Amino acid sequence: MNENYKAVRTIAHVKLQRQLSDELVSLTSQQIRREVETTVHFVQADDVDIDALVADLEASFQTVIGRERLLSGDSDGYDPWLGNSKGSIPWRFWDRYEQFLEREKRWPAATLRRLDDSTDRALGLLTDPNRPGAWDRRGLVMGHVQSGKTSHYVGLICKAADAGYKLIIVLAGFHKSLRSQTQIRLEEGFLGYDRGATSTSPEAPIKLVGAGLVDPAPKADSITTRADNGDFKRQVEKHFAVNPGGHPLLFVVKKNNSVLRNLLSWVTWAADKRDEAGNPYLTGVPLLVVDDEADQGSIDTQRQEYDETGRADPDHNPTAINKSIRRLLHLFDQSAYVGYTATPFANIFIHEKNETPSEGTDLFPRSFILSLPSPSNYVGPERVFGSRRDDDDSLGLPIIRTVTDHADSLMLGERSGWMPPKHDKLHEPRYEGGDSVPPSLREAVLAFVLSVAARVARGQSTEHNSMLVHVTRFTLVQKQVAEQIRVLLAETKRRIRLGDGDSPNQLHHELRQLWDADFAPTSRQVGQAIQGQYLPVQDWSEIHPHIGEAAQSISVREINGMAGEVLDYIEHSSTGLNVIAVGGDKLSRGLTLEGLSVSYFLRASRMYDTLMQMGRWFGYRPGYLDLCRLYTTPEMKEWFAHISEASEELRDDFDRMAASGQTPRDFGHRVRSHPMMMVTSQVKMRTGKQINITFAGDMSETVNFWRDRVRLGANWQAGRHLIEEIERSGILSDSVKGSSASRRWQGVASSHILDFLVAYQEHEASRKVKTALLADYIAAENERGLLREWTVFLASGSHSQSCEIGSVSVQLAERAWHLTSSDVRDRERELESYQEANHYRIRRLVSPTDELVDLSTPQRKRALDQTQNAWQEDPKGRDKPKIPSGPEIRAVRPATQGLLLLYVLSGNGRHAKVEADALDIPVLGFGISFPTGNVATASKVQFVVNNVYQQQELFGPNLSGPHGT
Numbered sequence: 001m002n003e004n005y006k007a008v009r010t011i012a013h014v015k016l017q018r019q020l021s022d023e024l025v026s027l028t029s030q031q032i033r034r035e036v037e038t039t040v041h042f043v044q045a046d047d048v049d050i051d052a053l054v055a056d057l058e059a060s061f062q063t064v065i066g067r068e069r070l071l072s073g074d075s076d077g078y079d080p081w082l083g084n085s086k087g088s089i090p091w092r093f094w095d096r097y098e099q100f101l102e103r104e105k106r107w108p109a110a111t112l113r114r115l116d117d118s119t120d121r122a123l124g125l126l127t128d129p130n131r132p133g134a135w136d137r138r139g140l141v142m143g144h145v146q147s148g149k150t151s152h153y154v155g156l157i158c159k160a161a162d163a164g165y166k167l168i169i170v171l172a173g174f175h176k177s178l179r180s181q182t183q184i185r186l187e188e189g190f191l192g193y194d195r196g197a198t199s200t201s202p203e204a205p206i207k208l209v210g211a212g213l214v215d216p217a218p219k220a221d222s223i224t225t226r227a228d229n230g231d232f233k234r235q236v237e238k239h240f241a242v243n244p245g246g247h248p249l250l251f252v253v254k255k256n257n258s259v260l261r262n263l264l265s266w267v268t269w270a271a272d273k274r275d276e277a278g279n280p281y282l283t284g285v286p287l288l289v290v291d292d293e294a295d296q297g298s299i300d301t302q303r304q305e306y307d308e309t310g311r312a313d314p315d316h317n318p319t320a321i322n323k324s325i326r327r328l329l330h331l332f333d334q335s336a337y338v339g340y341t342a343t344p345f346a347n348i349f350i351h352e353k354n355e356t357p358s359e360g361t362d363l364f365p366r367s368f369i370l371s372l373p374s375p376s377n378y379v380g381p382e383r384v385f386g387s388r389r390d391d392d393d394s395l396g397l398p399i400i401r402t403v404t405d406h407a408d409s410l411m412l413g414e415r416s417g418w419m420p421p422k423h424d425k426l427h428e429p430r431y432e433g434g435d436s437v438p439p440s441l442r443e444a445v446l447a448f449v450l451s452v453a454a455r456v457a458r459g460q461s462t463e464h465n466s467m468l469v470h471v472t473r474f475t476l477v478q479k480q481v482a483e484q485i486r487v488l489l490a491e492t493k494r495r496i497r498l499g500d501g502d503s504p505n506q507l508h509h510e511l512r513q514l515w516d517a518d519f520a521p522t523s524r525q526v527g528q529a530i531q532g533q534y535l536p537v538q539d540w541s542e543i544h545p546h547i548g549e550a551a552q553s554i555s556v557r558e559i560n561g562m563a564g565e566v567l568d569y570i571e572h573s574s575t576g577l578n579v580i581a582v583g584g585d586k587l588s589r590g591l592t593l594e595g596l597s598v599s600y601f602l603r604a605s606r607m608y609d610t611l612m613q614m615g616r617w618f619g620y621r622p623g624y625l626d627l628c629r630l631y632t633t634p635e636m637k638e639w640f641a642h643i644s645e646a647s648e649e650l651r652d653d654f655d656r657m658a659a660s661g662q663t664p665r666d667f668g669h670r671v672r673s674h675p676m677m678m679v680t681s682q683v684k685m686r687t688g689k690q691i692n693i694t695f696a697g698d699m700s701e702t703v704n705f706w707r708d709r710v711r712l713g714a715n716w717q718a719g720r721h722l723i724e725e726i727e728r729s730g731i732l733s734d735s736v737k738g739s740s741a742s743r744r745w746q747g748v749a750s751s752h753i754l755d756f757l758v759a760y761q762e763h764e765a766s767r768k769v770k771t772a773l774l775a776d777y778i779a780a781e782n783e784r785g786l787l788r789e790w791t792v793f794l795a796s797g798s799h800s801q802s803c804e805i806g807s808v809s810v811q812l813a814e815r816a817w818h819l820t821s822s823d824v825r826d827r828e829r830e831l832e833s834y835q836e837a838n839h840y841r842i843r844r845l846v847s848p849t850d851e852l853v854d855l856s857t858p859q860r861k862r863a864l865d866q867t868q869n870a871w872q873e874d875p876k877g878r879d880k881p882k883i884p885s886g887p888e889i890r891a892v893r894p895a896t897q898g899l900l901l902l903y904v905l906s907g908n909g910r911h912a913k914v915e916a917d918a919l920d921i922p923v924l925g926f927g928i929s930f931p932t933g934n935v936a937t938a939s940k941v942q943f944v945v946n947n948v949y950q951q952q953e954l955f956g957p958n959l960s961g962p963h964g965t
Contacts, residue, residue, distance in 0.1 A: 004045035005459070009053060012039045016061055020109055027061040029054065052459075052534045056623070061109060067873045068118050069371040069658040070125075071667055078137060078367070082124035085163070092218040093158035093211075094119075097189050100211040101151070111375055118372060119155040125368045126336040129164035129286035134333040140294065140365035140664075142654075143372045144380050145342040146592070146619035150182065152372065153290050153340055154189035161190070161220060161248040165288045165336075169251045169263070171325070172292050176228045176254070177559065177566060181592065182292065183226040183252040184570060191250065192216060196225030222250040228566075231259050232266075255297040260324035267331045280331065287335040289328065291363075294339025295346040297321045298363060304354055312355050318362075326359035337363065343647070344369070348668045369664045371654050373874045379625060380618050381644030385637065395843075396641075398525050401631045402826040405431075405438040406471070406602055419481075419602055425474040429481055437484050441469070441600055443514070444631045445488055445580070448598040450515055450543065451627040452550035452578050455597075457542045460623060464569055464594035465578045471602040473584040475562045482558045482582040489580070493551045511547060512540050519627070526626035535626045550578070559583035569594045597624060600631045634830055637820045642767075652887055653697070655870060656932075670935055692940035695777045697890045697932035699851070702925040703818070704763035705840045705905075709918035711761050712907075718759035719902060719924045723806035725752055726792060733794075733808055736853050741796035743808045744853055748790040750782050753900055760926070765839055773941050774928060778898070780939035787930075790898045791854035795847070799906045803922050812906040812922060817913065818843040831911055840913045845903055846927040851889045854899050863888040886929070895933030902926050 012035050016027060033054050040048050098116065101107040107115075127135045143149035157168055172182035187194055192212025208216055224230050232253050253259050271280035291298055300322040305313040318326065329335045339347055347365060354362030374380055379397075386396030407417035414420045418431040418438045431438045437445075448467040455463060469485065472478060495507040520537055527535040557565040559581050569577050581593060596619070621628055653670055706712055726745050727733075729752075733743040757775040781787040794805065797813025817834070818841050821827045834841060852860055863884035870888070871881050893899070905923040907914035914923065 004043070005048050005053065007043060008036065008039050008045050008048050009056065011043070012036050012053070012057060015039070016057065017109055020061075029058060032057050032061060049459075052536075054534070056534065067114075068121060068373060069655050069873070070121070071369045071654070071658055071662060071664050072125075073366045073368060073664045076135075078127050078135065079131075080124065081128040081131070082120065082163075085128065086120075089162055091159070091162050092215070093161050093190060093220070094155065096192070096211045096215040096218060097155060097158045099214045100189065103214065104210070108375075108377075114373075114375075115152065115155055118370075119152060119159055122152075122156050122338070122370055123159045123163060125370065126160065126165075126288070126338070127286075127334070129160070129166070129334070131334075135335075136329065136361075137336040137367045138361070138363060138365050139337070139368040139370065140339045140341070140344055140347055141370045141372060142344050142651075143340065143342050144374045144378065144618065147342070147372070147374050147378050147380065148620075149340045149342070149372070150185050150292070150592075151189070153292070153338070154186060156338070157186070157190050157250075157288070157290065160288050165248065165286045166246070167249050167251075167285055167287045167332075168290070169253065169287070169328070170290045170292060171255050171298070172252050174255055174297060176231070179224075179231060179252060179254045180226050180228060180566075183224055183230065186250060186252055187222075187226060191220050191222055192218065194226065195222045196227050196230055220248040220250055221246075222252070224250070224252045231256075232262055255321050257320040257324055260321065260328065264324060264327055264331070267328065271331065273333075281333055282331055283333045285332065285334065287329070287332040289325070289335070289337045291325070291337065291339040293341055294363070295341045295343055298325055298339065299346045299350065300354065300362060304351065306351075306353070310353060312351070312353050314355075314357055316354075316356050318356065318359060322363070323359055326356075326362065330358070330360040339363065339365065345650075345671055348664075348671045352665050352668065364668075365664050367664075369654075369667060371651065371658070377620060377622070378618075379621055381640060382648060384618065384630070385641040385644050397529060397625075398522055399626075399628050399630060400637055400820070401440070401443075401629055402637075402821045402830075403438075403440045403600070403602065403631050403633050404826070404829070405440050406633070419471045419477075423472065423474075423477070425476050427472075427474070427477050429477065429484065435484065437481075437488055440631055441485075442488060444469075444598055444600045444629065445485065445492065446511060446514055447518075447629050448580065449492065449547065449551050449554065450511060450519060451597040451624070451629075452554065453543050453546040454519070454538060454627050455595075455624055456546040456550060457538060458536065458623060462574065462576045464572070464576050466567075466593040466596045467580040468593055468596060468599040468601070469580060469582045470584065471600065475560045475584070478558060478560055478582055478584055479562075482556055485580055485582065486556045489551075489554060489556060496548050496551050508544075508547075512544070515540050515543055523626040530625060534623065553578045554580060556580045556582065567593070592619075595624075597621075597627050598629045598631070601636065602633065634820055634826075641820075653935075655874070656887065656891065659870075666936060692942060693773065693777075694935065694938040694940050695774065695928075695930045696935045696938035697887065698930050699846065699886055699890070699927060700769050700774060700930070701845045701901075701927035702762060702766065702769050703842050703845055704765040704769075705842075705913075705923050705925065706761070706763055707835065707838050707840050707914045707918065709915060709921060712914060712918050712921045712923060715760050715924045716921055718756055719904075719926075720805050721759065722752055722756040722792070722902075723794070723808075725755070727806050733806075736793070739796065741810060742853075743794045743796075743810065745792045746854070748792050748900075750778055750788050750790060750898070753790050753792075753898065754778060756900075756926075760924075763839065765841070776941040777939055780941060781895075784939065786895045786933065787898045789896055790900060792900045792902065793850060793853045794902045794904075795850060797904070797906075801906060801908075803904055805904070810904060813903050814909075815842040815845065815903075815905050815925075816909075817841065817911060835912070838915075840907075840923070842905075842925075845925045846901055846929075848886060849883055850901055851886055851899065851929050852884065853901075854897065855889065855893065859892045860884060863892045866891065887932075890929055891932045893929070893931035895931045897931060899929040900926060901929065 016032060016035055019027060019031065033050070036050055036053050036057065040046070040050060098112060102112055122141060125137070125139055127137050141149070141152065143152065160168065170182060170186065172179040188210025190211070192208060192210060194207040194209050197207040206216070224232055232251055251263065253263060267282060268280050271282045273283050274280050298321060300318040302317065302319055304316045329337055341347065347363070350362050350364040352364045352366055354364065384397055384399070407414045407420035413422055415422050418429045444467070452465045455461070455465060469481065471481060492507065499508070500506045523535055523537045527537065555578070557567060557579050559565065559567065560583050567577070567579060567581060577594070650671060654667060657667055657670065726748050729749070731745050731747060733745050736742050736744050754775050757771040760771050762769050762771050778787050794808065794810055795813060796810040799812035799814055801812045802809050803812060817831065819827050819830050821830050855863065866888040867881050867885045870885070871878065903925045905925060907919055907921070907923050914921070
């Protein structure tokens with residue numbers, strides 16, 4: 001980025017900022033371009049790339065962010081207070097943090113505005129720190145993985161200190177590196193100085209950083225530093241006292257029980273009162289505890305017993321870290337606890353009545369749960385892996401590359417190969433017997449070299465670039481992998497620098513082929529899919545001059561508890577750090593890899609929330625999203641897609657519950673009974689575990705089908721019998737507006753639906769569609785007088801072939817294979833594995849508008865109004881919806897009515913969807929749209945987890961390919 005570019009950007013940014021107001025929060029591309037062109041002309045900067053600068057500023061002035069959603073719980077010791085007090089609070093810490101984000105971090109104006117509003121709302125949910133007497137608040141803030149939760153809690157801490165909170169403790173993960181990184185972020189955003197480089201002597205100079213360079217006046221103290229050994233220690237505990245009238249005091253500590261015991265010892269020493277039992281506690285010092293990654297380590301995993309009245313066992317002994325956190329809160333008469341996480345399900349599962357005399361109440365977020373929206377420029381799981389939701393049926397970005405050469409096979413018990421699914425700490429990674437990496441990892445390293453070179457060519461030479469290699473949890477194995485990559489990288493640097501002479505295997509040719517065949521077309525596709533980013537399709541001639549410089553700048557670091565190597569981004573802030581990070585658990589949570597562009601990921605986890613947290617590739621990728629690559633196995637991609645979909649379903653439920661004024665406790669009950677638990681339980685529960693499921697408000701649709709003649713014929717016969725029995729009962733079909741060829745039967749008795757479900761044989765890969773469970777749920781609701789009246793809809797497709805069912809004839813519908821691989825050869829192998837496994841899989845069966853077929857005009861209008869209201873709260877960069885979403889359709893449907901949707905699919909096609917002897921039999925799929933009704937009182941049916949993941953592995957012993965839902 002040259003000086004003219006910086007100058008023009010600064011001037012244009014200021015002028016555009018002046019055009020914004022409370023009503024106008026974003027600008028059009030035309031307004032931005034006009035201002036850029038005027039500024040370029042004014043400063044006579046003809047060398048500035050106007051298109052690149054316009055796209056750069058669009059990210060600042062066209063970022064769309066919705067409003068956070070809230071579930072409020074108990075109000076003990078709490079009254080709304082911030083609205084009346086805001087004008088009298090001197091916002092010194094917050095004001096300088098906001099200016100720091102705007103000036104130094106170049107945050108978009110809309111993002112800053114929403115952060116201000118959102119942190120106001122979070123602060124207002126805490127108790128007024130100036131309120132006398134005892135009080136205790138427990139809350140949870142839900143964000144998205146790598147979406148900016150740290151920036152949010154830094155902002156909350158700034159405002160809490162301004163409002164009067166005196167002691168602030170941040171629980172920052174298990175590892176030194178993450179604690180250090182969090183300390184740095186808080187020194188930059190809150191403290192304003194480097195605590196480790198600043199002497200405790202009042203006369204010593206202070207090393208200002210971050211917000212402190214904006215305004216050094218606001219003062220806060222800290223006992224901890226950014227050094228690896230800068231955690232809270234017993235040696236320093238007596239040198240600090242809590243002064244109710246003094247500066248705010250900050251601790252950034254690991255979730256380590258010995259550290260927490262030191263902290264408890266210090267608070268006990270500083271306590272000024274004792275209760276009736278002689279237990280010490282501290283008064284008049286408002287405490288704020290921020291628990292980063294609150295679902296990790298903080299949860300009491302010990303089973304707690306309850307008596308017949310629901311009272312918790314007072315002799316229960318919680319797990320060590322949970323016990324220490326609760327005791328810490330219990331030592332203050334005025335405390336607020338706020339957990340932050342992207343995967344809140346463990347927190348929601350905490351029993352709201354857990355309590356012991358010594359530790360007080362458990363960490364269930366009884367006071368509030370605040371769900372943060374993601375900005376439109378956030379690259380999250382749905383954007384990476386695609387979505388099958390009603391309002392966003394997207395395929396995902398073409399940046400995933402399939403890995404199949406890491407092991408001799410993909411079988412669960414495979415022990416041979418470079419990094420097989422089953423290995424231990426003594427494993428020696430060998431590819432085809434040699435001490436080297438497999439071709440897929442070699443390609444990933446070359447892709448990283450190209451990515452760095454491309455960013456240099458784009459004027460981003462001082463930006464950080466990181467590559468993640470996450471293939472094993474064993475540090476000894478990580479060490480060998482890191483060494484293999486070092487050898488590969490050294491050889492790559494040598495060959496780029498010296499050339500390959502007369503060798504037929506020219507590295508420069510290989511790099512060019514990778515660029516032309518992969519990067520150039522991918523940049524074109526991503527640029528078409530993503531608005532608001534300038535992603536130029538670069539020619540090889542633009543990349544080639546920077547290849548040598550890029551390769552030479554790359555280093556390899558082992559990031560684990562044994563190697564002692566660190567990601568020192570701060571020290572390279574002026575030049576940029578280009579690094580390949582090899583690690584395991586330390587890279588799984590919280591730790592931010594700056595400029596992450598290439599990830600090579602093989603690790604399996606049986607915990608679905610841990611699996612999501614491992615996704616370090618989510619976040620913000622301004623100006624280089626098209627250069628990013630994720631190398632992983634088909635199974636891992638499939639599981640990430642499943643879990644992403646399940647998480648978003650629960651967020652949708654959260655939004656609807658927030659809109660209807662429900663509580664954290666209500667949400668907890670909903671999570672426990674959500675149909676997605678049938679998917680996620682398989683990676684988090686033991687075999688034989690029973691969970692209770694409700695299908696209220698759910699859409700259950702078949703996307704996995706058999707390919708053999710016998711079972712296809714049985715399912716087709718089940719559909720024919722259903723229609724014949726309906727017509728035999730005297731119900732005639734009618735057409736539906738907008739789809740005259742489709743047929744609809746209304747007023748169908750539930751007994752016909754139950755008979756159909758009993759006869760239909762779902763594919764063994766179906767995780768959510770279990771016909772026996774669906775039938776049990778309908779029968780249970782029937783006993784309550786609900787789901788007794790049904791509409792059956794038979795969709796007519798666009799295929800040239802038709803079929804007769806009952807007295808009607810419809811055209812067959814087309815549904816393509818759903819394959820996850822982007823490489824042609826990998827897709828062929830994936831297709832073969834499905835065909836061999838008697839498995840035809842599609843992306844979605846139900847056309848979203850078909851769910852409207854049983855609604856009246858007023859019901860349709862109400863569903864659309866609710867859909868548009870929800871969009872208004874959180875647009876996520878999408879256009880205003882013109883049709884109702886599935887969840888809102890189900891919300892307006894009466895609880896007495898159900899909808900069964902039938903689709904007759906063609907088995908013909910370029911790639912045979914069914915076996916050769918079954919081409920004359922239609923593939924029958926179905927979807928059931930259940931009304932939402934009252935989820936809290938809806939029937940529950942028992943699902944017994946059949947967990948095949950007892951070996952800490954992800955996939956069953958007979959699976960060689962991906963599985964469906």
